[in-house]
Amino acid sequence: MKKSTMSIALAAALLSISVAQAGEFTGGWIGLKAGNNNSDVTSLVAAASAKNASTYGLEGGYNWDMGGLLLGVNGFADFNQKVDHATATPGVVSNYGSDALGLDVKLGLPSGNWLPYAKVGYASVAAKGVAVTGTGSGAHLGLGVEYKFAPHWSVAGEYTTVSDNFNNNTQKLNNNNFTIGLNYYFDSVAPAAVAAAIVAPVLVKEAAKPVAVAPKIVEKTIFTDKPVTIEGANFDTSSAKIKPAADKKLNEVVDFAAKYKESNLAISGHTDSRGSEKLNQKLSLSRAESVKAYLVKKGVSAARITTKGEASTRPVADNKTKAGRAQNRRVEINSVVRESKQVRVTE
Template sequence: MKKTGMRIALTAALLGMTAAQASEFDGGWIGGKVGSNSSSMTGVDTQRATGYGIEGGYNWNMGGFLLGVDGFADSNSKKTHNPGAVNYGSTVYGLDAKLGLPADKWLPYAKLGYAHTGGNGAASAIGGSAVHYGVGVEYKFAPNWSVLGEYTGGSGKSGATKLNNNNLSLGINYYFGGTAAAPAPVAAPVAVKEEPKAAPVAAPAPVKETWKTLLEDKPVRIEGANFDTNSAKLRSTSFQKLNEVVEFANKYKDARLDVTGHTDNRGSKAYNQKLSERRAASVKTYLVKKGVVASRITTKGYGFDQPVADNKTTEGRAQNRRVEIRSVLKEEKKVRVTE
């Protein structure tokens, strides 16, 4: 009873927490896990055996926390229990609701649901459906992949005989969709602006008039590529404009691209600085995948130091969560000079 009370208290504590960061764990996923199972039955001792499991589900980003649904099936090896040398294993399958509190690439979470726990071997007649619970932490080490550590518990009962089943396991999950972004408000339109510079001053003291070809810098600024709150995932609405950047780079082979990331003003300065750098890196990754040579692209983050809209409004913050791409072209221009 004491252990059960501690588990329930830990689950309740996780379910009651709040956070201010968004998730990179939203979307559909599937995974597998392996670990140590602890099972006992009324009248026999507790033994440990190897446990295996598969699971899958879907997570929704709620703007400060994550909600999910998780279907699973676990199978645990047979083990001899005493007294009486009772040899049995157990299986568990069911459905859990999940609440997570994402922090960048980390996701602590709690699960609560309903599952059927049943024995096999000498305990094949024992089993039933009851509450299933668990806690764990997940780490996203690649856009589509994560690893996790997890504890789950549940039980089944037939008459006066109860079968307890607990698992401590490690797992790996695959997330579908890669860097595709969840549906979001329409981003601010992307604009291309030209900022011409003044032509170089011709040399004084004319002696002889002639024509000379000069190379003139023509800065081009491409703005847009907005993101969700606290996320470095590119929105699908930005792909068309980024593809225009790819066409620009293919047309002007000598042009170098300076990519800068920006955030809104929510959260700490240090966190937003790193987030802006990751946003710039996400755009560079996209351009390189589309064929732009990586050595032509430089990235930098400015956090929330350079807003383009009012951070007091939802629309303004959406515009400030952006990446700007700036390039300087060398344009040939013939001018009349004197020598």
């Protein structure tokens, strides 16, 4: 009994992005920040006498991908510098600042390289300066937006506020901070929740030849391969975003799927050899997922598509050259189709 297996490789590609999908902001991180502190003590200073001073701080935490949302926790330490404030006594000033330590819960909505977020938590504040000393605690609130500009690095702009009662609730220190921060992510790409799969080859069996008393001419179905290759653009370093220049090539894949309606598509993403294995694995899967999203948007059923990240394990060119690495940053689409024709044979 004869078996034939048919396999068609469609090589398609895309152009550039910055790094980042929903999972780009997951994992552990640390950061430094600096900016402006606006503060006053309500029982000590005259009305509208809040003053600006410099501030700097440290923070770090861990984020989780919650399926389109980001949930995180982080600790922080703010060091608000001393500055002269007016007091209720004309001509008298008080020079003070504060240190704040606390813990926040963060909720964000990732969108590509951007992460707008809000945070709420607890802060313990220690005032330092002339006529203003003591410690207190209160709710810590914040709003910010973060931008991922490299696999491990991001910048964030943030506003936070905290009001603390201290000295037996006789004074209230108000701090409003506007800062810019630089963050480092230890694991720049979080594991994706998409299972990689490979379309199993289709095995086509021909009916066993009938036992014939005498030779005769019959019609039989012959299955033949139809190889198709589509060459597309490759990715830039750390890139997974589809650009308009890739539409023509991907539309050829859409036409292929429309013609062979029973075929499935197995999409595999690839990277060059630079970067860590873990980062390349996620990046290659992100490339495959970008292609899948494009095809689904164009009408191809998601149930027909599976994705897989191959990282840098299957190079097609030399990774030691710039041109070779560009060829290796790619996506391949594999499918199995069956075409048949009737022929007359003698048995």
